[in-house]
Amino acid sequence: MISITKKIEFEAAHRISNYPGSCSEIHGHTYKLEVTVSGEINRETFMVMDFKDLKEILQKTVIANFDHALILKNNRENRAVFSSYLGKITWMESEPTAEQMLLWMVSSIPPHLPSGVSLQKLKLHETSGSFATWKNITG
Numbered sequence: 001m002i003s004i005t006k007k008i009e010f011e012a013a014h015r016i017s018n019y020p021g022s023c024s025e026i027h028g029h030t031y032k033l034e035v036t037v038s039g040e041i042n043r044e045t046f047m048v049m050d051f052k053d054l055k056e057i058l059q060k061t062v063i064a065n066f067d068h069a070l071i072l073k074n075n076r077e078n079r080a081v082f083s084s085y086l087g088k089i090t091w092m093e094s095e096p097t098a099e100q101m102l103l104w105m106v107s108s109i110p111p112h113l114p115s116g117v118s119l120q121k122l123k124l125h126e127t128s129g130s131f132a133t134w135k136n137i138t139g
């Protein structure tokens with residue numbers, strides 16, 4: 001079993017609406033995401049999967065939903081304030097913490113992976129010193 005990792009970046013704004021501090025204000029991050037998948041090396045391509053294909057999957061899942069978006073919890077307060085905003089809003093069922101964004105990705109990325117390739121690890125950096133990690137514990 002071999003793992004490969006793709007790193008991407010995206011810009012997004014969010015607010016943590018129940019946070020007792022400045023993170024309850026709308027603010028932005030340059031998110032850095034590391035996506036690790038694993039599988040056997042394909043006998044024809046000599047790859048686990050093409051980095052280009054993994055990038056395209058991340059484009060239509062993560063980038064399409066989060067890049068240059070305002071990410072908000074779908075609650076009454078946020079809907080009242082932002083429902084007339086015509087820009088890109090990504091509504092989440094939970095507060096848009098790095099942890100919850102990872103769980104969104106865990107359910108969104110795997111259906112697009114080729115058979116025999118599985119999501120192993122995600123690391124999402126909000127800042128240079130703060131990141132959340134998800135690991136596949138089922139193997």
Ligand SMILES: [Zn+2]
Nearest residue numbers: 023027029126
């Ligand atoms: Zn933040």
